[in-house]
Amino acid sequence: MDKKKYAKMIRYGTVAEQKYIDEFKDDFDILVINGNMISHASNAISKFVATRKFSYIIDPLTHSLQHDIQFLKGNNGKIKSSIVKMIDNFSEFVKRKILDEEKVLVPSDFESEKLRKDFALKVLNFQRNHVINNSKEKDYFKYLQYTNITFEPKWLVIPYFMMNTKNYKKWLEINLSMIKHSLDEYEPEKLAVQLVIEKDILEDSSFIDDIVEKYTFYDIKTLLLWIDDFSAFEASKLLLKNFCKLVKGFSDKEIKVYNLYGDYFSVLLCHQNSKAKLSGVCHGIEYGEKRAIVPVGGGIPVNKYYLYPIHQRIEFGRVATLLTIMGILPEDYERYYSEICDCKQCKEVIAANLDNFSQYGGSKSIDIERKTGATVSRQYPTAEAKRLCIRHFLFNKLKEWDSINKYEILDLVDQSIKASEEYSQVLGYNNVATFETWRDIFISMGEEHE
């Protein structure tokens, strides 16, 4: 099989995560950085990207300017400095509305074609110039300028706004206009269109037909997809089918589609035989296989272990219980390696003593005060357990990428159904039903066993 028909993408979350991206830099193809993050830690990230010679893109997060202004504010009630720094590169009317008036952008702000064009080009320029402008005065620049490094992102992301069935008409027209103005100035190969939609769009296939028709009217080559809080493990059959229909609509027209927040289902859609063809999937270093458009609170972090046979992060305690009931814990490390995971991290930490598996669950007690004033203790992952879980997750994602080069889609789904059935007494039956749904969808698209 041709192995390089897809891009493995990874998202830069926080500066603290940089060391993991550095460690795995040769394993992933594209680094995705949010515009506010690179604005916030400009020097550090610019140097990191330039000196590590990453192929990267910057998501300008223009959708964040259309939601409630509170989402742009920090705990001190002021617009976050990272947003201020990012917007400083955008059009004057955007700065005025967001920073001075503390009002979000609405469709009527874009009535003038001149303003639309100015907005589109300023957002593109911000991405194009950010790293080079922050590198010019630095020591490393003089060494790198004689290499082939352009310092520019792989693609410039055309500004975009989120659409749902209610706001569709207004924002669609503006989104399309952003594409038009961008294509007037740049080659299509240099640009990426970002499509950000809420799940209600996927409930009505007429919207999908319309999106594909309207977007493909333009000469676009690359489409980045973000569906609000969309997980193939949670989605209904209808949503999954329409997700595939959307991907297929573009991929059939030779447009490369990349899911910006995708789980194992999206990896399977990168298989060379997939009828709805994704060209890449992005996730974070341990999370980010789905993401809500509007930020939601995170809660207390818990130790989660990526259970490869069912391709999901599961609470450590549940996995440990499962493995104990299966008779793998506490001693059968050979069975663990053959049935559960034989990644580099597991071999390093477990070796020949499966008691070491407990290190994935390493935690310390913290006291949390409830609203009632009562204090309760909760377990909080130790830094070392977090490190182990992150590396285990990344090695497992690489295994998934590797697997689509070796096996047929239905064989891979069947493997997950088998594992889910085996685990169902502890983890419940939903996983079996989920993978069976995936199977039905792939079959309905024409996938066959070899």
Added chain:
Amino acid sequence: MVNLLLPNQKITEKHQVELSEQIFSKGNWKIYKEVPLFSSSIDMVLIDENKNVIAIEFKLKNWKRAISQVKKHCIAVDYMYICILKPKNKETQHNIESVCKKEGTGLYYFYFDEEQNPCLLEAVKPQKSKYVWQKQRENLLSTLLLN
């Protein structure tokens, strides 16, 4: 024994735990409350003189949920109990007891006697957990005994 409830005051789960703690404190137990384990916590852990680790999950009524919660801890403890308010209906009692026996979970009924003293009745004895991962059990035990 101090009854923490005022006359006619409705019992809460918190009272149930505290009054049960008073009762257990008369025995040979080391008692720990709200013991964190994995991503949740055990309402109460008792350690007996043989260092058996016993988890108790308290609920006023929702005994099915109590069973499901306490069983999450099965790999780290030797015995598991639920503790609920004693149902008045005999048939309900019988039903709960038979499910607990089937699940291997012990059952304490919490009630007040005629003098309004809080009492615990061990209605079902637990079976020893079949799935103990000694490493995890020892981690829990040593953490508790250190405190």
